[in-house]
Amino acid sequence: MPACIYGNKKIINTRDGSYTFYSMEYNESYKTKSVGAYTESLHKFVNGTNIIERAREKNIRLLDICFGIGLNLAVTFDEALKNGITNRIHALSVEKDASLISIVKNTHILMPVNGYKVVRSLLDNNYVDNFSMEIYIQDAVNFIYSLNHKFDVIYFDPFSKKHNSEMWSDDMFCKLYSLLETGGVLTTYASGKGIKESLVNAGFSISSLVSLGTRYQPATKAVKY
Ligand SMILES: C[S@@+](CC[C@H](N)C(=O)[O-])C[C@H]1O[C@@H](n2cnc3c(N)ncnc32)[C@H](O)[C@@H]1O
Secondary structure: OOOOEEOOEEEEEOOOOOEEEEEOOOOEEOOOOOOOHHHHHHHHHHHHHOHHHHHHHOOEEEEEEOOOOOHHHHHHHHHHHHOOOOOOEEEEEEEOOOHHHHHHHHOOOOOOHHHHHHHHHHHHHOEEOOEEEEEEEOOHHHHHHHOOOOEEEEEEOOOOOOOOHHHOOHHHHHHHHHHEEEEEEEEEOOOOHHHHHHHHHHOOEEEEOOOOOOOOOOOEEEEOO
């Protein structure tokens, strides 16, 4: 594996052979090393929201919080390609760290390869086939409060509440509830009691995803009925 350090981030290999980064600023990795970056993204965000099944029925508007190294989007586009999805998947993504864009563009060992090809194309062109993406490099809190379009799916993937507390407020979950279409779904890797309570208080019906192993917390699925 290349020993790559980009500023305050370093690349790490994860259990399933896919790569992610470790942030020395937040002292957290972008995905869980012991689960596998690709595996975690596929399970907790793509399969957890049933976004591919939803995209068989209609065009999908996806709110991606936060872009990071774009893995959740790369896995989404990869699965859409594998499943022959022809409806549009439009991703609106927000990320405060501009350096991640050039990291994604230049780190060609990231997997899944075809999904990342779509992400890299979208970073330059906004539209590729039936995929489109708008990415906003700014603080997610203000950005999310400024939104008024509705979404079918929300990926909620900041760093942990301990290190990224501004993202995990009760007000944030109320706003996200208001941004979802009825029947829409949000998933997050977190499953702490306080976070579940915030989701329920915002109006969501919550459930736990199947855990990826006895050592791991299950992710949380939150649906707006
Ligand atoms: C766990 S990583 C996201 C991983 C990403 N979803 C992926 O699939 O690669 C968390 C990201 O949240 C970003 N972030 C943290 N606080 C933020 C904020 N207030 N506004 C925007 N982005 C933020 C960090 O820069 C980091 O890239």
